[in-house]
Amino acid sequence: MIPLPDDEVWIFNALLATCSIAVAAWLRPWRAVRSKGPPWLWVFVAAALPWFWGLDLHTGVPVTLPMSIAPLMVLLCGWPLTVLALAPIAALTWVAGDTGMADALTRLVWLGLVPATAALAIGGATRRWLPHHLMVYILARAWIGTFLACTAAAWLRGWLHDLPPSFAPADFVVASLLNAFGEAVLTGALVAALVAFRPKMLASYADWLYLPGSTSPGRADA
Numbered sequence: 001m002i003p004l005p006d007d008e009v010w011i012f013n014a015l016l017a018t019c020s021i022a023v024a025a026w027l028r029p030w031r032a033v034r035s036k037g038p039p040w041l042w043v044f045v046a047a048a049l050p051w052f053w054g055l056d057l058h059t060g061v062p063v064t065l066p067m068s069i070a071p072l073m074v075l076l077c078g079w080p081l082t083v084l085a086l087a088p089i090a091a092l093t094w095v096a097g098d099t100g101m102a103d104a105l106t107r108l109v110w111l112g113l114v115p116a117t118a119a120l121a122i123g124g125a126t127r128r129w130l131p132h133h134l135m136v137y138i139l140a141r142a143w144i145g146t147f148l149a150c151t152a153a154a155w156l157r158g159w160l161h162d163l164p165p166s167f168a169p170a171d172f173v174v175a176s177l178l179n180a181f182g183e184a185v186l187t188g189a190l191v192a193a194l195v196a197f198r199p200k201m202l203a204s205y206a207d208w209l210y211l212p213g214s215t216s217p218g219r220a221d222a
């Protein structure tokens with residue numbers, strides 16, 4: 001581990017958050033939202049995020065690791081909309097969890113922006129190098145992609161930041177793997193159900209792209 005000084009951590013996180021939000025706003029993703037508003041599931045997941053991000057604060061158990069859920073949001077509404085939604089979510093976590101601004105910014109970056117960007121990169125890699133098939137989307141992008149994105153974000157955060165005081169390095173590695181596995185199962189199960197019953201709620205999915213033999217146009221991939 002190479003934990004950075006507190007002032008350098010603050011500057012690094014602030015720059016990363018500012019650049020990510022600026023790029024997302026420049027893409028103007030709100031143009032893809034229908035006039036009736038976003039699907040209810042998008043709003044529900046976004047509303048639940050402060051609770052997932054503040055699991056360690058709300059439970060009072062030091063060894064509890066918060067969950068990201070950002071890879072799921074990328075699958076649901078795309079990377080740009082996800083990034084724009086994460087800033088107010090971090091603010092709600094700050095208020096509801098009675099934590100400091102620096103901690104809220106850290107959660108925004110390492111529970112939100114980094115896993116979301118990693119999930120986007122993994123999704124692009126699956127489309128580029130793996131067959132365009134329904135099971136590839138569910139298993140490789142939703143399940144394995146979420147696991148890898150959450151694990152990478154947690155380990156990178158632990159490498160650059162101080163570990164939580166209740167964790168030894170080896171314990172943190174194992175806990176991060178278990179936490180990422182649980183989130184991957186949750187994301188994979190929900191995405192599989194949506195592909196079967198509500199595919200239009202997934203901005204990253206289209207029948208013509210992942211379902212063999214389908215010629216009907218669908219949503220553009222996110």
